[in-house]
Amino acid sequence: MHEVLLQLFRNRPDLAPELLREALRLELPMYTEARIESSDFSQLAPTGYHADLVVLLGDDVNDAPVLGIVVEVQLTPKPRKRFTWPLYLTALRAKLECDTCVLVIAPTIDVARWAAEPIAIGFNSVVAPLVVGPGGVPIVTDVERATRAPELAVLSVMAHGQGDVDTAVKVALAAAAGVTTLPEDQVVLYSDLIVAALSEAARKAFLMLPEGYEFQSPIGRESFRKGIEQGLSKGIEQGLSKGIEQGLSKGIEQGLSKGIEQGILRGRAMTLLEVLDARGFVVSGPVRERILGCADPELLARWSRRAATAATLDSLFE
Numbered sequence: 496m497h498e499v500l501l502q503l504f505r506n507r508p509d510l511a512p513e514l515l516r517e518a519l520r521l522e523l524p525m526y527t528e529a530r531i532e533s534s535d536f537s538q539l540a541p542t543g544y545h546a547d548l549v550v551l552l553g554d555d556v557n558d559a560p561v562l563g564i565v566v567e568v569q570l571t572p573k574p575r576k577r578f579t580w581p582l583y584l585t586a587l588r589a590k591l592e593c594d595t596c597v598l599v600i601a602p603t604i605d606v607a608r609w610a611a612e613p614i615a616i617g618f619n620s621v622v623a624p625l626v627v628g629p630g631g632v633p634i635v636t637d638v639e640r641a642t643r644a645p646e647l648a649v650l651s652v653m654a655h656g657q658g659d660v661d662t663a664v665k666v667a668l669a670a671a672a673g674v675t676t677l678p679e680d681q682v683v684l685y686s687d688l689i690v691a692a693l694s695e696a697a698r699k700a701f702l703m704l705p706e707g708y709e710f711q712s713p714i715g716r717e718s719f720r721k722g723i724e725q726g727l728s729k730g731i732e733q734g735l736s737k738g739i740e741q742g743l744s745k746g747i748e749q750g751l752s753k754g755i756e757q758g759i760l761r762g763r764a765m766t767l768l769e770v771l772d773a774r775g776f777v778v779s780g781p782v783r784e785r786i787l788g789c790a791d792p793e794l795l796a797r798w799s800r801r802a803a804t805a806a807t808l809d810s811l812f813e
Contacts, residue, residue: 496568496570496602497547497568497570499688500568500600500602500650500653501547501548501566501568502684503646503649503650504548504550504566504646505531505548506646506681507644507645507646507647508529508530508531508550509529509644510644510646510647510650511529511550511564511566511598512526512529512550512552512562512564513644513647514598514600514627514631514632514647515564515596515598515625517633518627518631518632518633519625519627519631521625523552523562524552524554524561524562524594525554525561526552526553526554526561526562527553527554527555527556528552528553528555529550529551529552529553530550530551530553531548531549531550531551532549532550532551532563532591533549534546534547534548534549534565544579544582544583544586546565546566546567546583546587547565547566547567547568548565548566548567549563549564549565549566549587550563550564550566551563551564551591552564559593560591560592560593561593561594562593562594562595562596563587563588563590563591563593563594563595563596564595564596564598565580565583565584565587565595565596565597565598566598566600567580567583567597567598567599567600567624568599568600569599569600569601569606569610570602570606571606572605572606572609572610576610577614580597580599580614580622580624581614581616581622583597584596584597584622596625597622597624597625598624598625598626598627599611599624599625599626599627600627601626601627601628601629602628602629602653602654603628603629604628604629604630606628607626607627607628607629607630607631608628610624610626611623611624611626629654629655630654632650632651632653632654632655633647633651634651634655634662634666635647635648635651635666635669635670635673636662636665636666636668636669637669638668638669638672638673640669640673641669641670641672641673641674642672642673642675642676642766643673644673645670645673645674645676645677645681645685648666648669648670648673648674649670649674649685649688649689651666651669651670652666652667652670652688652689652692652693653688653692656689656692656693656694656697657692657693657694657697658694660694660696660697660700663693663694663697663701664693664697664700664701667689667690667692667693667697667701668701670685670689671686671689672766674686674689675763675765675766676763676766676799678796679792679793679796682763760789760790760792760795761787763792763795763796763799764786764787764789764795765787766799767786767795767798767799767802768783768786768787770799770802771802771808771811774802776808778808782808785812786798798811798812
């Protein structure tokens with residue numbers, strides 16, 4: 496869990512300022528980029544100290560850092576952190592010569608409450624970590640927003656996937672749709688995280704959607720159900736010789752695997768068609784069939800990148 500959460504910030508440094516703005520309602524200085532900075536403070540401290548992650552907000556116009564954010568993922572209370580967090584804060588401030596803060600990501604309410612306690616460092620001096628607990632993570636149900644900030648959408652599922660089933664399914668659908676334009680390895684990783692973060696009831700509702708729902712996520716309803724049907728069919732055949740129960744179990748397993756694989760491709764293709772539609776292209780039947788029938792994930796990803804700037808549909812496929 497610790498590394499998984501950190502990976503979201505590594506993949507998208509903008510996630511840190513997004514949480515400061517949206518979860519904690521803080522007004523941030525003007526900045527033009529967010530990037531990962533070294534989290535090694537050993538040059539400024541007598542022994543080696545390493546924060547989990549440091550995100551630096553920079554201003555290209557003035558060529559200067561404007562805010563240093565120490566990101567700490569805290570799964571359990573650790574008293575030692577109440578000594579190291581102030582060190583990270585001041586060491587980073589001395590290094591960057593700009594404002595700094597400690598942002599603690601806590602997956603449970605108890606840890607969030609512990610981390611938020613002000614840290615007295617002597618003579619009326621106090622350090623107050625900024626803490627985002629599960630209740631503070633925004634509930635992302637809008638697909639467009641999830642597409643702009645897929646890591647925030649995935650974090651939303653991880654924070655709210657165990658709560659109200661209806662809300663959990665909505666954030667899972669938005670996140671699943673939002674990750675479709677990412678590189679293939681991230682699509683697979685984030686799709687797994689989305690499903691794993693859901694409660695059993697929410698997972699069932701997410702994977703088996705009602706008829707008539709226009710599925711936009713990488714685990715497409717039609718593809719997923721077709722995969723299950725194919726797997727069940729094969730499982731029943733195996734069951735004739737190895738036992739019906741074992742055959743059905745194997746069939747469901749194969750169906751899930753096949754459904755996810757086909758669903759990711761379907762989700763990428765549907766997203767590409769939505770981008771072309773948003774840009775005003777009139778997509779003919781043959782072109783639509785060509786896109787939906789493409790079984791090469793790298794080719795679909797290449798078309799998706801071109802779709803943002805292509806002047807004609809022909810140039811998309813060159």
